[in-house]
Structure formats: structure tokens, C-alpha cells
Amino acid sequence: MKAKNTLFIAVASLLLILEAFPIKAEALSPANLSSNDNSLPRRDAVDIASYQSWMTQADFNSLKASGVKSIVVKISEGNYYINPYAKSQIDMAKSAGLNIAVYHYARFDYSNNPTQEGNYFASATKALGLPVSTVMIEDAEQDGYNGNWTIASQQFAQALRNNGFKKPRYYTSQSWLASGIMDASILGASNIWVAQYLYGKPSASRLQNAAYGAWQYSSQMYFQGTANLQRHPLDVSIDYQNFFGRLQPVIPAQERAVYRLYNPDNHDHLYTSNKTEAQQLADSGWDYEGIAWKTAKSNGQPVYRLYSPSAAYHFYTASKVEKDALEGRGWRAEGFGFYVDGSSPVYRSYEPGTGQHLFTKDAYEHGKLLRRAWRDEGLAWRAD
Structure with a gap:
């Protein structure tokens, strides 16, 4: 130049x-x-x-x-x-x-x-x-x-x-x-x-x-x-401000991994066990935030994945009743996101301002969100 x-x-x-x-x-x-x-x-x-x-x-x-x-x-x-x-x-x-x-x-x-x-x-x-x-x-x-x-x-x-x-x-x-x-x-x-x-x-x-x-x-x-x-x-x-962008991560191939990604444009978190989907999202500008937890070894509890076309973000629930209720309100069911079992609690937090949820095994992260006025919605499921 x-x-x-x-x-x-x-x-x-x-x-x-x-x-x-x-x-x-x-x-x-x-x-x-x-x-x-x-x-x-x-x-x-x-x-x-x-x-x-x-x-x-x-x-x-x-x-x-x-x-x-x-x-x-x-x-x-x-x-x-x-x-x-x-x-x-x-x-x-x-x-x-x-x-x-x-x-x-x-x-x-x-x-x-x-x-x-x-x-x-x-x-x-x-x-x-x-x-x-x-x-x-x-x-x-x-x-x-x-x-x-x-x-x-x-x-x-x-x-x-x-x-x-x-x-x-x-x-x-x-x-x-x-x-x-x-x-x-x-x-x-x-x-x-x-x-x-x-x-x-x-x-x-x-x-x-x-x-x-x-x-x-x-x-x-x-x-x-x-x-x-x-x-x-x-x-x-x-x-000074990550002006030129960041090197796109190579998503690791890890057995039974559930990958966590974040969309900086609308603050949506997505959790997927599909490595190809995770890599495609990272390549398109989503932030890769690591492995959230592991999927079940076999015959675990299904977790439903839903998407709100109006709000443009995702939600996850192990409750079929909740899944059916959200479908009735216009959410789009995207099948089973993954299957879980294990002993570690996965916490569910809700941000009233945006209507978004975050799911994490990290008790410290969960507590930090609560101190920022997120709402504690209890145990989402258990996973390894």
C-alpha cells in the first residue's frame, strides 16, 4: 500500500x-x-x-x-x-x-x-x-x-x-x-x-x-x-482490536465430543456432535469455544434441538413436553442434537434481555452468569 x-x-x-x-x-x-x-x-x-x-x-x-x-x-x-x-x-x-x-x-x-x-x-x-x-x-x-x-x-x-x-x-x-x-x-x-x-x-x-x-x-x-x-x-x-480477524480454528476430531460454538453477530450458542457442522460454522465466522461435554456411550438420554426463526437462535431440552410446547409456538424442531449420560450436571442459564440460554458443565461459568443477572433454570441434564 x-x-x-x-x-x-x-x-x-x-x-x-x-x-x-x-x-x-x-x-x-x-x-x-x-x-x-x-x-x-x-x-x-x-x-x-x-x-x-x-x-x-x-x-x-x-x-x-x-x-x-x-x-x-x-x-x-x-x-x-x-x-x-x-x-x-x-x-x-x-x-x-x-x-x-x-x-x-x-x-x-x-x-x-x-x-x-x-x-x-x-x-x-x-x-x-x-x-x-x-x-x-x-x-x-x-x-x-x-x-x-x-x-x-x-x-x-x-x-x-x-x-x-x-x-x-x-x-x-x-x-x-x-x-x-x-x-x-x-x-x-x-x-x-x-x-x-x-x-x-x-x-x-x-x-x-x-x-x-x-x-x-x-x-x-x-x-x-x-x-x-x-x-x-x-x-x-x-x-489493536483484532482488526484482521483470527486464524480459523481446526476443530479437533474427538470421540463423543459435543462442540460448543458462538455466533458473535447475534450471540447464539450452538452445541453439536457433528464435527463437519462445527467446522463449517467456524469457517463462516462463528467462534469455536471448545468441547462442552461428551455424548452418551450408548442408549443415552436424547436432547432435542430447536430453532426460533424469528429470534434466530437455538435451544436445547431433554424434555419432550417442553419441546412440543415450543413447536406449538413456532419453533422449528431440528431433531435430536445429541444423546447424553453421565454424572456431571449441565447447568441451564437464561438471559431475560435477549431470551437466550447457555448450557455449561462449568459451575464457575454458571455462577458468573448468575452474578450478571442471568436466571438460574436448574439442571438441564447430566453428561460426562
Whole structure:
């Protein structure tokens, strides 16, 4: 990415400074940084494009070992360009165990509107097989657009949502934010990845732009793990608010497991003994919260699974009477969720504000919910 924050210095003030304190020319340029320098901000994310076609699997592995968590890959530009190296870059980053986010270089104009570019970006990303939970970033820095960048960015983001992508976000310079070209009060500061390259060396003890989702603080980071990385500087960012997303978990194959997942969009908890279903939900953006309990070894007590189409969340009960009553009120029966036996109590808690339930074997978690004004609904069932 090319965005940089512009430093404006009054000529008179600069002359006074130069007379009093002669400075080297390189002090007015972003410093070359080394990944071995522990005084720098965290190296959470690196963004790449076709310029980084030189990168090999060893380079991605080395970035992972250096503490990088996310690789942000350029997918497209305007409505005419797709990065020919994107697939191989994504595949290598995945093989290294890195989280993947993607970006599109926006070139809005009268013949190329934000909705068209959003659709183009979405189509190119889908063709690469990335899930709809992928963080999709608009790179807003191109001069020459006569429209309102904030409104255009909203239109671009809506096009992504219309294509099923749940996490549209924005990249821009600090100067564009300061001038109001990109309005953080409308787009949301936590949705913005801001670029500001400081003159001199940034410091972990003096972090900047912490109100935003992430800060790209240098284009001159030399990672030291391979000869390739030592020769080529990379853009590097600190992630303040899980801006780039999290590495999608691989659901473990465990005998008799009931997996617990959480939908951050509507706070629904889902419990399933189907590993394939659990993995599909995790891939689509649900949070995997581990194994809740174990299913019965054989001939256990059935637990019914129901779904409320109006409220869009799930419920579980071992009572056929309760199951039948909920069906009569419009809930959809989804069969037996799983079978249980065992000696450990599974507690049932109810949150009056949302109408949702949580089931847990963890007495501490149950007690914590009660202290937060959840209602204790007693024993749901027993399980191992």
C-alpha cells in the first residue's frame, strides 16, 4: 500500500530549526527497521501484493516465527486487475499457519463506481475459495476522485455485505482522516486501519493511533529470518482490536465430543456432535469455544434441538413436553442434537434481555452468569 501521512512544516520554523540544530537528511524519512529490535511496536500484520512475488514458503514460515499473525493480500484493483500471485501467496500463508485478510485498491470514478468495485472484489475473493468471514478491506488512498470518499466507502462496504461478506473494513492515511476525507465518526474508528509512517523510529512505549482498529507504522521493516526478507522491506502493522480477524480454528476430531460454538453477530450458542457442522460454522465466522461435554456411550438420554426463526437462535431440552410446547409456538424442531449420560450436571442459564440460554458443565461459568443477572433454570441434564 502506498498511503503515507504528510508532514507539513512551516518554512520559517524549519529554517530556525536548521540554523539551531543541523540535521541529517535521512531523519526526514521513515527509518529502516529490523524485526530484531524489541523496542518497536508489535509486528502483528504484514500486507503484500504482486510486488512481493519473490516470497517463498520459507519466508512466510519465517514471518510466522517472528510473531506475525496475519497476512493481508491484495486481491484486486478498480474493476480491471486481479493480483496473479494472490492464490499462491494465500496458500503459502495458510501453510505457515497465518491468518488471511484481503484488500482491494479502490479507484472510484464516474465509469467505475464503488458498488461495481465492491462486486468485483467480492467475486475475485470468492473465486479464491475464501470464506465469507474473511476481513475485506478497501484501500482508500487514490487521489483524483471527485465524489465523497466516506459515502463511496459505505457503498463499497454494502456491496461486500450484499455478496455475503460480513467484515468490510477500511485502510487510509492519517492525513485523510484528519482532513475528513474519510470520516471515522461515520465509518467507525474500530473499522479503520490507519497508515502513518513516523519520521525516525516508532516505539512500543509511545504507540500512536490506538483509537483505530490497526496502525500501519512502517513500510521499511526488514525481517531477519531469511536472506529474502533481509533484502526486501515489508509494510508492517500493529493490530489493536483484532482488526484482521483470527486464524480459523481446526476443530479437533474427538470421540463423543459435543462442540460448543458462538455466533458473535447475534450471540447464539450452538452445541453439536457433528464435527463437519462445527467446522463449517467456524469457517463462516462463528467462534469455536471448545468441547462442552461428551455424548452418551450408548442408549443415552436424547436432547432435542430447536430453532426460533424469528429470534434466530437455538435451544436445547431433554424434555419432550417442553419441546412440543415450543413447536406449538413456532419453533422449528431440528431433531435430536445429541444423546447424553453421565454424572456431571449441565447447568441451564437464561438471559431475560435477549431470551437466550447457555448450557455449561462449568459451575464457575454458571455462577458468573448468575452474578450478571442471568436466571438460574436448574439442571438441564447430566453428561460426562
